[in-house]
Amino acid sequence: MGLVQNQNKLEIQPIKGKLLLDAALQQGQDLKFKCRKGTCGVCTVKIEEGASHLHPPNDKEKKKLKMALNQGYRLACQSMIQ
Numbered sequence: 001m002g003l004v005q006n007q008n009k010l011e012i013q014p015i016k017g018k019l020l021l022d023a024a025l026q027q028g029q030d031l032k033f034k035c036r037k038g039t040c041g042v043c044t045v046k047i048e049e050g051a052s053h054l055h056p057p058n059d060k061e062k063k064k065l066k067m068a069l070n071q072g073y074r075l076a077c078q079s080m081i082q
């Protein structure tokens with residue numbers, strides 16, 4: 001999967017059943033995060049490639065990202081890989 005966070009490009013192998021954040025960290029990617037609860041927004045990433053690997057956004061993502069969801073943004077701490 002291809003993601004961008006603050007102009008930083010990240011390449012992540014999708015791991016089924018893992019959070020996007022955990023998959024990224026496990027693969028040594030420097031994905032910034034803070035609360036892990038879906039409230040701070042620090043872990044926001046834009047999915048450029050491979051969005052179909054993720055479950056649909058949960059309520060926390062909808063509340064935090066609103067319209068940005070339609071532009072491919074997700075919260076890495078809430079996005080589960082399917």
Ligand code: FES
Nearest residue numbers: 034036041043077
């Ligand atoms: S780490 Fe705070 S919203 Fe994801």
